[in-house]
Amino acid sequence: MHKIADIEIQHDIMVANKKLARRNQKIFDKANTFSIDVLGAIGSGKTSLIETLIQKMDYKIGVIAGDVISKFDAGRIERYNVPVVGLNTGKECHLDAHLVEHALPDLPLKDIDLLFIENVGNLICPVDFDLGSHIRMVVISVTEGDDTAEKHPLIFKDADLVIINKVDIADAVGADSDKMVADVKEINPDINVIKSSLKTGEGLDEIISAIDGFIKDR
């Protein structure tokens, strides 16, 4: 004999990811590690910014290189003698909390005050997947076009800090960086938006003090 049964599952994959993310954050907190999810388009300057901050900031820094070809990014970071784990995301379009969880045992978290997690270069897919980081820093650049923000509101709505990079070449690519700042503010009025150039050093002090601020009032 057979019978028919209706079963409530209510398993939300996004919620499941959030639970894992909270678990990651507990691990960070226990080790006293402040973590930053670094998001942005391909080539916007995520790795370059991390490299610069490693040199300029006084924290013990660690990095999870999660972009698609993480091997290359990890190699760049290794030159600064900081702990780095390259995540093999393969064809994934975003990191998720589970992938990050797998990287954690390979990092000496107790010796890391500040952990950067470089996400996959993509302004859409990573948005829905918390990693457990304390803040999200979105790095976009003028070369992606000055309509980037209005085209991708969600990533800016969920961000804690936004960097508009490569302003040194804004004129050359015909992009209005002030418009980009205004667009982000339209989406997220209270957020700190910093224009930067990793070539001239513009905006770096501001980025550093913004991150310092987040760490202080964690």
Added chain:
Amino acid sequence: MHELSMANAMVKTVLDVAEKNNATEILEVTIEVGQLTMLNPEQLKFLLDVLVENTLLEGSKINIEEVPVEIDCKTCNYEGLPNMDGSDHYLAIVRCPECGGRNLEITAGRECNVKTIKIEQEDDADASGSE
């Protein structure tokens, strides 16, 4: 987008629950997908149809329900749909349709939820085996 990994996770969830409940057949699956997830229901459906081959889910009816976006305005307490009649519906999540306020929380539209399944099971099977 990441329809493939989502579809994989959904199939796994359904098969796990079906097995725990001694299903002999899965008749129907209902999945909720939020309109803000950037998951394309058509593509999801296609991938699910491919992934279920040779599993208990092969031939099951798969319902994908789209969940509309809802916002909660912290300024005027408006709760409900954002103004979606503009041409660019993503920007609509940014402003409250009542007061124009921008301090909004998105309360629905981001789900990717395996909601229910309808299965056939042996009569003496223990249906409480899911927990």
